[in-house]
Amino acid sequence: MVPTSPEKKQLLSRMISGADLPTSDVVELLASHDTLCKKLTCCHIADKCHSNNDLALLTANLLLRDASDANPTIRSASISALAALPGIEESAVRVLTSALSDQAAMVRRCGALGCVKLFDHAPEAILECGLTDALYDGLRDSDPIVITNCILALDHILQAEGGIVVNKNIAHYLLSRIMQFSECNAVYVLTILLRYSPKSEEELILLLNALDELLLSRAPAVLVAVVKLFLHWTQDHPHLKKDMLEMIQPSVCKILSRNVSETSYLLLDFLSTLGDICKVFGPHYKYFLVRAKDPGYLKTQKLKVLPLISTEDNVCCLMEEVKPFCSDYQSFRGAVSCMGLLAKVSHAAHNMCLSMLVTLLDAPAERVVIAALECLMNVVLSPPSVEKNISESPPDPVLSQSSSLGNVEVQNQTTLEESLSQLSLHTEEPKPELKALPMPQNELELPQNLTDAIIRALSHEHVQEAAPSLVLYVLGTLAPYLDSAPDILQHISSLAFSPSVHADLVTAAAQIFISRPAQTQLLLAAILARAFKCVGEPASRAALIYATLQEHPSDAAFLLGATVKQSLRSNNEECQEQQLGGSD
Numbered sequence: 001m002v003p004t005s006p007e008k009k010q011l012l013s014r015m016i017s018g019a020d021l022p023t024s025d026v027v028e029l030l031a032s033h034d035t036l037c038k039k040l041t042c043c044h045i046a047d048k049c050h051s052n053n054d055l056a057l058l059t060a061n062l063l064l065r066d067a068s069d070a071n072p073t074i075r076s077a078s079i080s081a082l083a084a085l086p087g088i089e090e091s092a093v094r095v096l097t098s099a100l101s102d103q104a105a106m107v108r109r110c111g112a113l114g115c116v117k118l119f120d121h122a123p124e125a126i127l128e129c130g131l132t133d134a135l136y137d138g139l140r141d142s143d144p145i146v147i148t149n150c151i152l153a154l155d156h157i158l159q160a161e162g163g164i165v166v167n168k169n170i171a172h173y174l175l176s177r178i179m180q181f182s183e184c185n186a187v188y189v190l191t192i193l194l195r196y197s198p199k200s201e202e203e204l205i206l207l208l209n210a211l212d213e214l215l216l217s218r219a220p221a222v223l224v225a226v227v228k229l230f231l232h233w234t235q236d237h238p239h240l241k242k243d244m245l246e247m248i249q250p251s252v253c254k255i256l257s258r259n260v261s262e263t264s265y266l267l268l269d270f271l272s273t274l275g276d277i278c279k280v281f282g283p284h285y286k287y288f289l290v291r292a293k294d295p296g297y298l299k300t301q302k303l304k305v306l307p308l309i310s311t312e313d314n315v316c317c318l319m320e321e322v323k324p325f326c327s328d329y330q331s332f333r334g335a336v337s338c339m340g341l342l343a344k345v346s347h348a349a350h351n352m353c354l355s356m357l358v359t360l361l362d363a364p365a366e367r368v369v370i371a372a373l374e375c376l377m378n379v380v381l382s383p384p385s386v387e388k389n390i391s392e393s394p395p396d397p398v399l400s401q402s403s404s405l406g407n408v409e410v411q412n413q414t415t416l417e418e419s420l421s422q423l424s425l426h427t428e429e430p431k432p433e434l435k436a437l438p439m440p441q442n443e444l445e446l447p448q449n450l451t452d453a454i455i456r457a458l459s460h461e462h463v464q465e466a467a468p469s470l471v472l473y474v475l476g477t478l479a480p481y482l483d484s485a486p487d488i489l490q491h492i493s494s495l496a497f498s499p500s501v502h503a504d505l506v507t508a509a510a511q512i513f514i515s516r517p518a519q520t521q522l523l524l525a526a527i528l529a530r531a532f533k534c535v536g537e538p539a540s541r542a543a544l545i546y547a548t549l550q551e552h553p554s555d556a557a558f559l560l561g562a563t564v565k566q567s568l569r570s571n572n573e574e575c576q577e578q579q580l581g582g583s584d
Contacts, residue, residue: 002274005488008034011025013138015029023055023058025115026055030063038074039074040078043077045082045084046081046083049081053086053087059085060082061437063081064078064091067098067099072104072106075104075107076107077297079095079111080110080114081139082095083118086121089122092122092125095114099111101134106142108144109146110144112150112152112153115131115155116152116153132154132157135154138150144180147174148181149175151192155192161194163276166193167196168196170196171196172207174192174193175207176317177223177461183222184218184221187221187247188418197234197324207233215248217250220255220266223251226424230244234437239500241274241275245281252281261504263294264298265297266286267564268298268305271308272301272305272308277309280560282311282313285318289302289306290303290306290321290331290335298542299328300331300334301332303325304338307341307342310341312346315346319342319349323356326339326368327363332371333371336371336372336375337371340378341378354446357375358450358453360375361454361457363449363455366462368468369457370470373454373458373463374470374478377474378473384461432544451478454481455483458493460490464492468492468495468497471506473504473508473514475488476509479512479515480515486512486520493509493530499534500537502531502537502538505527506531506545509524512524528545
């Protein structure tokens with residue numbers, strides 16, 4: 001290597017910084033006998049040739065000469081630059097064709113990538129000269145990087161036709177060579193193989209046998225890619241999924257035991273998409289436990305996966321492990337949510353969760369209290385059974401007429417208020433007995449210390465201001481168990497809320513009235529009268545509830561439960577948004 005003069009070093013420094021050099025200086029650098037100088041100059045030419053036509057014309061001959069240099073490094077750099085030069089497509093095609101069959105693997109690699117550069121500014125030159133056939137021939141190259149570059153080039157060139165065509169021969173050949181590829185290249189090849197589907201059961205068995213060694217890989221990216229390919233090929237044979245999970249279990253546990261946050265997150269995020277994994281990974285739950293020094297994003301991901309691997313044998317241990325993180329600033333919401341999901345696994349876990357909620361509901365931070373209230377509603381209620389009852393119930397004319405009832409004219413307000421007074425005070429004509437609110441099929445039993453904690457949490461002013469919809473939902477749903485529900489409702493009704501929360505206030509008042517009519521009738525009448533004076537959702541909700549109580553009192557509890565269930569998702573989302581805003 002010839003020493004570079006100080007002047008050339010200065011020019012190279014300017015070139016590396018991205019500065020535009022005079023064409024004469026670039027030609028002088030390209031004519032140098034220094035290998036590094038030539039490589040840097042070729043990169044500069046490929047980068048600047050489209051904005052400087054003179055540069056392409058004055059350096060083309062030098063690049064063509066260097067393309068046949070004895071040094072493969074110089075040949076590779078020159079071929080890459082030639083492929084990017086405009087106006088010399090015929091010469092570039094000859095050079096690339098020769099490069100794809102060069103003895104040096106480095107040159108063949110650059111030849112495949114050079115086809116991509118040439119296609120970007122002269123696509124017809126690639127398609128008409130048969131370079132695609134040469135790239136397909138390159139798939140059987142002895143160098144795995146050349147194979148990967150040829151696949152990448154073909155997929156880019158044939159993008160308009162759907163990319164590279166993977167037939168039976170290509171699929172079997174690539175799988176037979178897959179262990180020779182680097183981790184990154186193996187992932188790319190496995191992704192390309194998703195385009196192929198076995199044509200027979202015998203072929204499927206052969207391909208799956210070829211994946212066995214990859215399923216034992218300790219590289220997270222390769223493991224995820226091969227599992228995706230396995231599931232794609234066996235989508236008509238779901239019984240094979242359990243065997244695959246058993247094969248990857250040692251590798252998954254080994255990767256998690258390395259305690260590398262990024263790879264652990266990648267693997268856990270993928271495992272959460274595999275469905276039922278508790279039978280295979282449940283006995284090895286210790287590898288999935290949250291650690292205090294884990295970053296926040298990894299803690300959150302682990303807390304999402306723990307319920308997926310929970311069984312009756314390990315759920316109590318998981319509850320104890322999750323408990324300390326319920327007060328962690330980074331992961332308290334995920335921990336409390338995880339605890340609620342674990343509580344559904346067994347009766348013992350359910351009781352453990354209720355006892356933990358007593359402590360969380362008395363936490364000094366309102367964000368923890370709000371998360372505990374959300375968890376409480378998921379634990380004490382049974383959403384599947386309630387939704388089933390709603391879906392199987394016949395459509396009611398009152399619900400179908402809610403839109404028309406919502407458009408209450410101002411001129412009718414006096415008449416409605418008089419009717420509300422009759423509803424709350426009239427006792428001469430007894431109405432049909434009101435049914436209790438629909439609760440879970442298994443009778444709900446709340447410990448006294450839990451109900452006391454719920455009342456204290458709902459009475460907290462900061463909680464009422466931060467998550468009013470959630471507080472109203474808990475009040476209305478658990479009204480039969482909360483003696484102070486009317487008093488809390490009266491305090492909340494004096495606050496100023498948005499129209500959507502005002503509508504939730506109307507619904508909660510009606511629910512509490514059904515459970516405790518004597519204590520709530522005057523308050524309900526006042527809330528309904530106030531709602532009718534508003535425009536929009538509060539008036540619509542009030543009209544629906546008023547019509548339900550008047551025309552269908554025997555079914556009022558069920559219909560109100562259906563109304564609450566329909567609006568629960570939006571209420572929870574609003575609570576979460578308010579909490580995120582508060583925590584920020």
